[in-house]
Amino acid sequence: MEDLSLHILDIGENAITAGASLLRITINENTEENTLFLKIQDNGRGLDAGAMEKALDPLYATKASKRAGQGLPMLARAAREADGELNLRSGDGKGTVVLARFVLDHFDRKPLGNIAETLITLIAAGGLEVDILYRHFKNGRDFLFDTRDVKEELKEVPITDPGVLSYLKEAVNNGLKNLLKE
Amino acid sequence: MAKLKIGDLEKIREKVRKTAGLRQGKSRGKVTVHMGTCGIAAGARGILTAVMDQLEASEIKDVIVATSGCAGLCSREPMATVEITGNPPVKYVDLTPEKIRKILDEHIVNGNIVEKNALAIGSERTY
Numbered sequence: 249m250e251d252l253s254l255h256i257l258d259i260g261e262n263a264i265t266a267g268a269s270l271l272r273i274t275i276n277e278n279t280e281e282n283t284l285f286l287k288i289q290d291n292g293r294g295l296d297a298g299a300m301e302k303a304l305d306p307l308y309a310t311k312a313s314k315r316a317g318q319g320l321p322m323l324a325r326a327a328r329e330a331d332g333e334l335n336l337r338s339g340d341g342k343g344t345v346v347l348a349r350f351v352l353d354h355f356d357r358k359p360l361g362n363i364a365e366t367l368i369t370l371i372a373a374g375g376l377e378v379d380i381l382y383r384h385f386k387n388g389r390d391f392l393f394d395t396r397d398v399k400e401e402l403k404e405v406p407i408t409d410p411g412v413l414s415y416l417k418e419a420v421n422n423g424l425k426n427l428l429k430e
Numbered sequence: 431m432a433k434l435k436i437g438d439l440e441k442i443r444e445k446v447r448k449t450a451g452l453r454q455g456k457s458r459g460k461v462t463v464h465m466g467t468c469g470i471a472a473g474a475r476g477i478l479t480a481v482m483d484q485l486e487a488s489e490i491k492d493v494i495v496a497t498s499g500c501a502g503l504c505s506r507e508p509m510a511t512v513e514i515t516g517n518p519p520v521k522y523v524d525l526t527p528e529k530i531r532k533i534l535d536e537h538i539v540n541g542n543i544v545e546k547n548a549l550a551i552g553s554e555r556t557y
Contacts, residue, residue, distance in 0.1 A: 372497065
């Protein structure tokens with residue numbers, strides 16, 4: 249994966265496959281502490297103890313279980329390469345929390361990438377039944393995107409409509425550009 | 431908290447609502463982009479974005495866009511499955527945004543399978 253937004257898409261796809269109805273993605277950048285935290289939290293069916301143990305093992309990717317493949321080990325490696333680490337919290341029926349820490353200015357820390365494209369891809373993938381809450385904090389300022397707000401505004405028009413998604417992509421891009429400019 | 435400015439959504443809603451009637455009829459077909467880890471690493475997100483853009487640009491309202499997992503042929507990703515309602519689905523491999531745009535034009539609009547990019551006819555289990 250070239251950047252963090254692709255990892256987010258990958259883990260988000262896992263969540264949708266696990267039957268999540270709410271996917272919460274949080275990024276927190278802190279220049280002073282020199283950290284970047286990425287948290288991806290879902291209310292899907294979660295992983296049982298056996299699957300948890302193997303989820304970070306890159307050699308565990310049984311097609312039969314389809315619970316986890318290469319995605320989590322790849323994100324864990326990306327975190328380690330930037331002097332960080334990945335933590336996984338889950339339980340059978342309890343959803344899953346993936347928390348990755350990176351050293352913000354580390355030479356090998358992958359760039360954020362195109363968050364807006366990842367979000368609209370996840371909306372298209374999840375359909376009308378999955379809601380996404382994206383929060384991005386940077387040095388105390390923040391940007392928030394919640395599909396529940398958008399759906400309320402859209403009323404009977406589906407959020408998965410290409411015209412709506414194309415608008416949302418631009419709106420998220422602008423919002424993040426505004427947050428991330430120094 | 432700096433929320434997404436959703437003021438313009440009203441305009442979008444009105445625009446889309448006018449065409450909503452068309453969408454409620456039977457769908458003409460379905461495009462499924464394979465979005466497993468292998469697909470994503472190979473560029474599947476750009477393929478899905480290209481599909482969305484193309485459908486919007488061509489004002490095609492009756493095609494469903496979906497995603498699926500790994501189809502077990504990771505080396506041929508990005509892949510997409512194009513299905514015209516009532517016909518068997520066709521799997522396209524080694525895609526680029528340019529290729530999928532042409533495929534949508536040929537397959538969805540004109541009804542012709544683009545054989546040079548096609549792998550097979552048939553479907554894996556999707557979710």
